[in-house]
Amino acid sequence: MRAIDALLNPTVLAIVALFLSVLWMLRDEKDKARVELVFALALNLFYGMFFNFFMTGEGAIFPWKFDHVLVWLDASLGIRAISIARALQNIPHNPLWVFYDAMVPMMIAWYFVARQRPNRGSIILAYATELVSGPLLYMIVPACGPIYTFGKQWLRPPTFPPEVVRLTGMPNAFPSLHVGTAFVFVMFAPGKIWKAVALLFLAATCLATLSTGEHYVIDLIPGLAFGVFVSAIGMRNYRRAGCFLALTLSWSLGVRFGYTILLAHPMLLRSLAGLTVMAAAFALGRQWSAAPALEAGHDIPA
Amino acid sequence: MKQQYDISVPLTAIAYALAILYTVLFLCLLPFNRQTVARRDFIVYWATGQQLVHHGNPYDPAGINQIEHDAGFSGGAGYYMRNAPWALPLALPLGYASPMAAALPWSLLMLGLLVASVRILWKLLGSPGNHREWLGVCFPPALFCVVLGQTSIFLLFGLALFLRLHKTRPFAAGAALWLCSIKPHLFLPFVLVLLLWIVLTRGYRILAGGVAAMAAGSLVTAWIDPAAWSQYAYYMRTSVVTREFTPCFGDLLRDSIHPAWEWLAFVPAVLGCIWALAYFWPRRHAWDWLEQGSLLVLVSLLVAPFGWIFDQSVAIPAILFAVARKPSQAALAGLAILYLLLEVQVVSPFPLASAAYLWPAPAWLIWYLYARASCRKAGVTPMPASLSPSVSSSC
Numbered sequence: 001m002r003a004i005d006a007l008l009n010p011t012v013l014a015i016v017a018l019f020l021s022v023l024w025m026l027r028d029e030k031d032k033a034r035v036e037l038v039f040a041l042a043l044n045l046f047y048g049m050f051f052n053f054f055m056t057g058e059g060a061i062f063p064w065k066f067d068h069v070l071v072w073l074d075a076s077l078g079i080r081a082i083s084i085a086r087a088l089q090n091i092p093h094n095p096l097w098v099f100y101d102a103m104v105p106m107m108i109a110w111y112f113v114a115r116q117r118p119n120r121g122s123i124i125l126a127y128a129t130e131l132v133s134g135p136l137l138y139m140i141v142p143a144c145g146p147i148y149t150f151g152k153q154w155l156r157p158p159t160f161p162p163e164v165v166r167l168t169g170m171p172n173a174f175p176s177l178h179v180g181t182a183f184v185f186v187m188f189a190p191g192k193i194w195k196a197v198a199l200l201f202l203a204a205t206c207l208a209t210l211s212t213g214e215h216y217v218i219d220l221i222p223g224l225a226f227g228v229f230v231s232a233i234g235m236r237n238y239r240r241a242g243c244f245l246a247l248t249l250s251w252s253l254g255v256r257f258g259y260t261i262l263l264a265h266p267m268l269l270r271s272l273a274g275l276t277v278m279a280a281a282f283a284l285g286r287q288w289s290a291a292p293a294l295e296a297g298h299d300i301p302a
Numbered sequence: 303m304k305q306q307y308d309i310s311v312p313l314t315a316i317a318y319a320l321a322i323l324y325t326v327l328f329l330c331l332l333p334f335n336r337q338t339v340a341r342r343d344f345i346v347y348w349a350t351g352q353q354l355v356h357h358g359n360p361y362d363p364a365g366i367n368q369i370e371h372d373a374g375f376s377g378g379a380g381y382y383m384r385n386a387p388w389a390l391p392l393a394l395p396l397g398y399a400s401p402m403a404a405a406l407p408w409s410l411l412m413l414g415l416l417v418a419s420v421r422i423l424w425k426l427l428g429s430p431g432n433h434r435e436w437l438g439v440c441f442p443p444a445l446f447c448v449v450l451g452q453t454s455i456f457l458l459f460g461l462a463l464f465l466r467l468h469k470t471r472p473f474a475a476g477a478a479l480w481l482c483s484i485k486p487h488l489f490l491p492f493v494l495v496l497l498l499w500i501v502l503t504r505g506y507r508i509l510a511g512g513v514a515a516m517a518a519g520s521l522v523t524a525w526i527d528p529a530a531w532s533q534y535a536y537y538m539r540t541s542v543v544t545r546e547f548t549p550c551f552g553d554l555l556r557d558s559i560h561p562a563w564e565w566l567a568f569v570p571a572v573l574g575c576i577w578a579l580a581y582f583w584p585r586r587h588a589w590d591w592l593e594q595g596s597l598l599v600l601v602s603l604l605v606a607p608f609g610w611i612f613d614q615s616v617a618i619p620a621i622l623f624a625v626a627r628k629p630s631q632a633a634l635a636g637l638a639i640l641y642l643l644l645e646v647q648v649v650s651p652f653p654l655a656s657a658a659y660l661w662p663a664p665a666w667l668i669w670y671l672y673a674r675a676s677c678r679k680a681g682v683t684p685m686p687a688s689l690s691p692s693v694s695s696s697c
Binding site: 022 | 551554555558559560570573577581597601604657658660661664665667668671672674675676
């Protein structure tokens with residue numbers, strides 16, 4: 001085996017990352033922030049392992065997936081993930097996959113960014129909430145994503161009816177946790193520059209999830225609501241968290257049990273999508289406008 | 303004034319309840335179920351005891367396997383004692399009883415040693431009086447060790463005695479470390495620092511105690527099985543035990559790069575030893591085995607080249623040290639959650655040799671540092687006068 005292959009092995013990289021972070025943590029035993037960060041890293045590493053195990057098991061026990069329904073919902077929405085992905089395939093050396101794969105390093109980096117300001121809540125708590133509740137939501141609407149459903153044909157899939165199909169694969173598409181996490185970064189961004197960076201990262205993540213064939217457009221919309229929910233938990237704003245959890249759950253249950261209604265009434269679907277985006281934008285606006293008060297040590301407005 | 307609700311109280315109560323329920327149910331079931339007796343690690347020690355009593359080879363996989371199958375064991379080959387010959391006297395008494403008769407006393411012995419170890423450590427920490435020593439008694443890897451009939455509790459007992467006696471009775475403290483030598487691979491950075499500390503403090507009585515206990519153990523071994531050393535050497539040359547996967551990072555690294563390169567499993571241990579030296583040297587004049595030694599044990603567990611979940615019983619001194627320092631409610635709640643996760647995992651379909659058991663070793667270390675950092679911030683109540691200055695000054 002070549003040395004470079006060994007060093008690029010994901011497991012070896014994970015072990016090296018864990019050991020280097022533990023070493024860094026041990027250099028200053030009094031720094032609680034270091035411990036929290038290493039905890040977040042370890043949680044991420046082990047989470048991936050347990051997530052794969054449970055989701056693969058869940059996929060095997062309940063092999064019925066909603067991918068065909070989600071494709072039709074995209075069409076009903078008027079924005080098809082496959083059309084966007086096809087357009088993005090023309091970009092030479094498409095760099096968007098970097099944004100998709102950069103989520104864990106970005107989560108670590110954003111921890112440092114978010115802790116620059118006082119009274120900003122706990123981004124670690126937001127991450128933990130996301131990692132625990134995300135898979136539960138995946139189970140409500142099990143779907144794999146276009147590339148796993150259609151394989152090599154994912155950019156030009158065959159025609160099919162909007163029905164639940166039997167597929168082997170991990171259900172991890174609806175809602176998009178990538179978009180949810182990117183929205184957490186926006187919510188926790190401290191200054192103007194970081195806010196701009198976070199918004200750019202959110203936009204790039206949305207495009208990356210579509211261009212890599214991991215998600216449908218319809219996954220991204222409840223992903224935004226989910227991002228507000230976990231951010232609100234991190235900021236201990238439980239009223240807002242409850243509202244956006246209800247919104248996310250409504251999307252999941254609506255798609256699961258009422259997709260025929262949504263497909264039959266495209267305007268209803270578009271209105272709900274628009275309202276969800278507006279609600280997320282409103283929550284973001286409230287959060288950003290409350291930032292000066294937060295930094296001064298006042299309570300968060302609900 | 304409104305009192306803040308402490309979430310750590312119900313969480314620890316659930317963790318205690320589950321741990322006690324598992325253990326009591328198991329111990330009640332043990333004397334009545336042959337399959338339960340034969341399926342546990344205990345059967346290995348019992349079969350080894352049988353071989354010793356009948357002057358057989360305790361390191362003969364075929365012979366051991368036959369005895370285990372006769373006793374009701376239904377697994378494959380390769381289920382035999384891997385400890386060095388000086389551990390053989392521990393298995394000898396089991397050879398004089400049937401597996402059904404020996405199983406419960408063996409588990410009760412482990413439970414007794416666990417309780418004794420926790421009491422020794424808690425007293426050493428000043429018996430804070432908040433009944434949190436139960437976090438030591440209900441430590442899931444230790445109870446798992448009791449349930450399986452494993453020997454890691456001996457290591458814990460040896461470590462607890464060492465911590466208790468190293469200042470007042472160094473020879474006895476050194477002798478107690480003989481128990482830790484049953485599984486020396488779990489203590490590599492710890493042993494390195496211990497040797498260096500002995501040289502620097504001229505604490506040669508500890509070394510003498512350790513050597514004397516090893517010599518006594520080896521003499522007893524030579525008496526019960528004169529060929530034990532050559533049998534062990536042959537077994538180590540021919541067995542593939544060093545290529546077996548156990549849930550530790552050394553083995554994961556080896557299997558990820560090249561499973562045949564056995565030395566790769568020792569890379570984390572070598573790095574751990576280098577860290578241990580760098581950690582010890584600036585602190586060598588005020589070295590405290592209870593405080594700094596706890597961290598050293600946790601790092602030793604993390605970098606061990608071979609180890610199972612129940613081997614983490616030796617983390618109890620570190621856990622109790624942090625608990626006695628009045629950590630924050632969040633830290634205690636976190637510890638209870640770790641206990642609960644592990645209690646759920648041990649009844650899940652993950653086999654013991656699964657990589658799913660990799661997380662507890664870093665988890666104890668991260669929790670320990672978090673608890674200590676949080677207790678510093680929250681402020682600490684004065685420690686009892688019975689504690690040594692080096693202990694009470696910390697955290």
